[in-house]
Amino acid sequence: MARILVVGCGFAGAVYARTLAEHGFDVHCIDQRPHIAGNAYDYVDENGVRVHKYGPHLFHTNNEKVFRWMTRFGAFVDYKHKVACRIEGGKLVPFPINRDTISQFFDAPLSDEASLEAFMARQRRDIAEPANAAEMLESKVGTTLTDTFFRRYTKKMWDMDLEDIHASVVQRVSVRFDRQDLYFPNDAIQVLPRDGYTALFGNILDHDRIRIELGVAFDKRMEKDYVFCFNSMAIDEYYDHAYGDLPYRSIRFHTEHRNTSDCDHWPVVNYTDMSPFTRETRWHNLPGHHVTPGPKVTVTVEEPCDYRDNNLERYYPVRTNDNKYGPLYERYAERAAADGGRLKFIGRCGTYQYLDMHQVINQSLSGVQKWLQTQKAA
């Protein structure tokens, strides 16, 4: 049967590989890293704690098709993510902003909706048509809350002001005036793989027709041995940056060991200060992550940076308010489309989109079906 090359063993590559194998194709998966699971890779460390090597991966979706597909490959445990923000003085308040956040931040007893509404009416800026993320937030919660909870974090995360980032980036985070304190309040399905993501990927990729090679970098000369290549590498890198660089933010992860007895229950704490760090994850507070409890736990602190300052580790595609990288990506995508029909770019880096796991799975499930249709038609 026809041989297919899949570049990258993250969610996009794994969905393509598994589906193609199930349709009788022989799939060769390569990844330049020494492990499967892409940025979802996790492992149990010396403290007996499960750590996600590339930052917290919390699965949430409303897409039952995606969830049904995932549950074929492992067991899941329910987990509804909650986050705290550390404000000046060290106090932790719930985040995203809700009534309790506002009440605790201003130290004001806003016990009912009417008193909150009157208070917020004095905070808000009256902006009929917000032109950017700053105005959008200020029209909802005012300047003080915007600056405290969004301006500094966004500057650290993206090295951009709120005026310059695309509003969709901060709109990932809800703002509410009730007491709802979930990080993903609108998603019906919120789970973690019971045995970790790496085990889940092991099962997805466990198929007679899938061969995996790790620690192998993609080389264009490989393509000639395959009828088709699904490639999750950065599209601009593939074309040697011919039209210019598509920028990415990256994260440097700093590991700390703390006394188990010194820790509170929060799994993630965001920082609102001007240090270079954005957030810390206390892994043992996630279900199934304190695998072998001991005296110490592991905490990962994130320090965002340009991907060129972190070994070309591309994590977050950059979306500006003027969308200046959109047309640049389109030029690469058009070139790929014109490239003889034996190549398709997939996933976050291949499509240059800030996608969550469920969106990558969904995009890949539809993408592979579409491709299979073209094969039937041919």
Ligand code: UDP
């Ligand atoms: N954000 C912020 N303050 C926070 C958390 C998020 O300003 O405490 C902004 C920031 O620009 C961030 C974006 O909202 O990049 C999206 O946040 P999310 O938590 O979804 O980011 P991820 O978990 O994907 O890193």
